[in-house]
Amino acid sequence: MILVGSSKKTLLFLELPLLIYTLIFFAYPVYLLIYYSFTDFLLYKPEIKFIGFENYIKILTGRGTFYYMNQIIYTVVVTFGSLALGMGFALLVDYFKRHRIFQRVLSALIMMPMLLIPAAVGVTWVFMYSEYYGPFNFVLRLLGLPTKPWLYTTSSLWYVMLTDIWGWSPFVYIILLAALQQIDPSILEAAEIDGATGFRRFLYITLPSILPLIGIVTTIKLIDTYKEFDCLYTMTQGGPGDYSTNLNVAIYRSFYKHRDFGTACAYGVLTLIFPILIVIIYHIISKRMEMRG
């Protein structure tokens, strides 16, 4: 390789485009985000004043902490819910590996929700939960049970979470299925001959084999779910009241409804904390695993 033994200057020169790219498309916007979060930038006022931590204080002493909690609950429940369902689907499809056609049909059915864009998923599920047109309430009515406007209850966030889990478990499923199919079948067969039950085979062979991929999928899913906006906004717009409002909805509301760019930026800065923590935790765990060898 030509580059082997190159000087530090050459390496720096080659890294320069990436550095410039990062500065322009990441560092500068983040700088602006942080800068404006310390101002009273209102779209309808010509002057902008520096106001220190006022926006942050307003958020953290107001409903901001509740929105943060909603965001964390949403992220954790949807991530691990998708993980459990995706894993279940993957194991089910893998179980039918000897019935190729059935496996393909099942796989196609499971993958279908991934074809829909999140906003379309949201709109579709608004109808699913509808008191008049929705199938859930239709069944309840057939059974003589009381119906409910599901998205207009104080538990609306949980119904959106169910939708999100339904929509994103295929993503987990497809990755874990690929991982399952990489496990050497002879190991599983040997364990079966030795008398290991299905559960023990899963616990001691399957799970450890796919654990690294589960780690990666969980990290990706945590960060991705943390950014959730489309589904939540189309289904509840943060309501009723602000029961299902998270930070992302709060940012949107601050900018588009209140024309308050300063507060929207402060919310934006606060949203950075969680992903940074996840990345740090992920690095710590990876390092420890490396050290263990």
Place this chain on the structure above:
Amino acid sequence: MNKKEPSRDSIYSEVLKKKISRRDALSTGAKIGIGTVVGIVVGTVAGYLGGRATLPPPETVTKTMTVEKTKTTTLTETTTVTSTVATTASATPVVPSYKLERFEGVELRVPHPSGWGSWEPGLKLVPEFEEATGIKVKLDMLSWDDNTPKQLLEARQMTGVYDVSTVNVTEPLHPYLRPLTHYIEELYGSIEAFENDILSMNLQRAAMWEGEYVMIPMHANTVFMIYRKELFEDPENQKKFEREYGRELTPPKTFDELHEVASFFNNPPEFWGIATMNHRWIINTNVIHTLYDEGYDLLDKDFRPIIKYNDKARETLINIIKWWQDAYQKYKYVSAETLKWLDGELFDFFSAGRAAIALYVWDDFWGTIPGYNDPDVRAKIGRVAALPIPSLNPHGVHKGGIASWWTHGIPKGAKNPDAAWQYIKWAISDRVQLTCATGQFPPYKHQAEIALKRTIPHAPDTPLFPSREIFESMKNAKIDIYNYAAGKTVPELQMEPTTLFRESLELCYLGKMTPEEVVDKFADAIEKKLEEAGYYKG
């Protein structure tokens, strides 16, 4: 006849078939496809006169539009212009000539909310304007949520991207707009003549900045009630109602009557007494409509919340909210699901024949009144008529309520202000406004009078402007409340206080808060916000 004119029938049929909510395309996303398909199918160019068969014999008036220097464009319009001067106002409105000037080679960039059905027939006439003036119009169709922030950002930076502004009069764009007073004087002959022609007296100050007009209305609207006429005229229903309530079954004019009528017809889940929409900004607007209709404002002259310092105002707002809470929780003639409804859902529900009355209908929903009187809908639910929202007072007296006003203006950074004025003048002209009257109220009295005399082509028994009562009520209507109270634009109202009010109302209607808590929290939020913003200094 101008070959580019779409026929009135095609305009109506297009308007009728588009059932998407004007303010929230996302919530009715499933209908986008329907709108798109219909939009492609409809729009054939045909004779303007051809579609007028169902109208009373019109007096054909030839309007001569003088185009300076180069040529004279003559437009033939079949409006009964003689009726334009008929008005109930003390002074006769002046009908401007809307004479257009040529600006060869100039291009104007005009922002416009995307999917605004009521203005769609007007936009189809843009080529006429281009032909008459030599100006090329580049329409920038913005989503509803983007429309104001985008224009505010461009205007405050003086980028000159837009030559015209298109915003609600309450949107705080005023400091960034050029004065229009001299243009208006030129158009009307005097400012008094212009003010006499504006549909609502209360609009005037909202459109001004530092003593000058900076915005000019190009759209008016309000909320009203619709009801199924056949249900009210049915002899069986009339007998039964009289037996139960000891009075004649008539469309409700007060909230007490509304309660009786709604209870009478209510049979959920198949049939509901009332259908309404209470989603997002609508929920608080609806409540404030009744508060204003009782003669109150939101802020006093010192910008203090009246609902905090005037016991009667506080009690009135509490009563309004209590009425609605009972409607949802106690009597259950309104479904909680309407808390998630906008125009589209309301239209679908009502036109499917599942309610006797619908409240808070906005006419700029794509063809509301023509839509509810569409032959297919009529076959299902019979005739639909409109009246003002019932009043809280037992006498049925209306003091105004709210109205929505959209405006054009010229940003300070606009590159071609004189050409921009030509566009604005054209947009507010009779030609455009009466074409748009299929789905909105013309904002000028002389135009509204014409609309009142016209009928819907496919329903000749139904006036284009839903009813004179609504027209009269609109004359005293205040501006819808997002930003405006005490005769002044107060942008801070739109921020936390309005959001909190909206959220509190939702919770109240679900039985999670009391009306008293809602009102007091709202009043405190207003005062806190205005205190922070420096309104109470000195």
